[in-house]
Amino acid sequence: MAAEKIRIGIVGWGNLGRGVEQAAAQNRDMKVVGVFTRRDPKDIDSRAPAFPVSELAKFKKKIDVLLLCGGSATDLPEQAPKIAGMFNAVCSYDTHAKIPAYFKKVDAAARKGRNLAVISTGWDPGLFSLARLLGQCVLPKGKDYTFWGHGVSQGHSDAIRRVAGVQDAVQYTVPIESAVESVRAGKLPELTTREKHERVCYVVPKEGADRDAIRKAIVEMPNYFADYDTTVSFVTQEELDRDHDGLPHGGFVLRSGVTGGGPTQLLEFRLQLGSNPEFTASTMVAYARAIHRLRKEGRTGALTVFDVPFGLLSPLPAEKLRKQLL
């Protein structure tokens, strides 16, 4: 018996939207019905047909779950509550501090529309949050640490690009290995910002720009670089395009704790991602499957990754999971 495929829609066609189309193609129980865009649909190079986002309402009966692939700064806060009123939805909203307010709005809209949404999937927030939560639950007496990288930070790269005299730039966040090792050794260190990560920048200067001034502007930039050891290397545009084109990322969540008798216990969750947006997209697709199932069971409102059992992320039935994976 061939089960019916889960019909998904993609809102937004950037790296994340592309990643979702690719991830859906890796899952046989998924089918992309359409890509919805604010641009001219003719300019969208998706395999699935593209439509203006203004036509979304027409697809109410044709889509099981919508995957929201816009940015967290402006797109999602505006789109998600509207869309959750009409569709089941998955997003990777990642502005940690604003999650409670965002959750509330999406929850209210989804309840009203009798839909189900899961917010802030992806890896941080998302899988890293799950690792932090698990660590605290199984080792209540302990301390957790999150390290990011080696990976490209879009926000920091953008900040460098705004410096006078800079033509282009890529910034890598790099965890400091000795700090990670000291956590792994169960030493429960108190680490300052500077002791956890360093920042490595590849910068293309504009012709005739003052390199010393650029370097100073970067390393002293408050919030972004001032609290870190920052290395600035100048490269040509060709070198940047050739050597720093990917979007790798990842990191570690560690929980170091002690149990009753005193021994040190360590839990570590690590991601080493060749492509940050493709992995985020892949995670969103797995949560789309869970949302589809939970909605069928009658759930409405908003959820987070904390509310979704892992079994629902899998295309396999519970019986097979118990047999093959437990």
Next chain:
Amino acid sequence: MAAEKIRIGIVGWGNLGRGVEQAAAQNRDMKVVGVFTRRDPKDIDSRAPAFPVSELAKFKKKIDVLLLCGGSATDLPEQAPKIAGMFNAVCSYDTHAKIPAYFKKVDAAARKGRNLAVISTGWDPGLFSLARLLGQCVLPKGKDYTFWGHGVSQGHSDAIRRVAGVQDAVQYTVPIESAVESVRAGKLPELTTREKHERVCYVVPKEGADRDAIRKAIVEMPNYFADYDTTVSFVTQEELDRDHDGLPHGGFVLRSGVTGGGPTQLLEFRLQLGSNPEFTASTMVAYARAIHRLRKEGRTGALTVFDVPFGLLSPLPAEKLRKQLL
């Protein structure tokens, strides 16, 4: 408002039962009502009162969740279905191949008694199973690997103790670092049993025993050692007691995969446990909390870790988790 504590009971007083009592003490919302034993309760050195296991039925209204701390070989298959008929229960049944049959029995008994049970918690099965499942869901195109150790295998230590001329022994399972590194490098290696783990044995010979014969009997033992590179070191009983007294364990679950555009993505979950039984116990206690809540929501029958959202493992309410940990 002080919430009512979750009243737990412990069946079996070995390393695991002791670990549960210690773990419960680290969780303010838990209270150990009693330890139930087949031995004379006077011989039990628990902080909570001890009772004969035959008196369990009298505690039906006094215990919210029973934690079954017997062995998987004979205790749990016999006890768990009986107990699940009377109590909500958590176990760490770890005979992977027999899980489906065990699940079925516990599920039927729990449904009949209108109780809820979660089986095979702990770390493998348990948290490692969750990592394997998550890896497969977010990276459907890939391969997973489980490495165990550095840790003491009770089964292998027991097997050595049965060799003629052996007085005592401890066996460590050691993951081969080059194999782990080749997985981390995204090489998707095909690894034989011998290439994944080695076995390191510390053996106390009986007086006058033939050491070469002991060594040969160990390294050639089918199933246990023949497929591995095995090192045997002879030590005195004093040395064994002094240097090999703990029960460390742990390991790695790795999922190496590719997403649509081709980049390699790696997910790794690692445990480095100073005490295997104490960590297993700590995990069981977190699942006891979840079971208590899910039963209140009306769920009955048997579950596995795949069915339990992480949010329910925590004493914190969902709103706080979203704010602090997402």
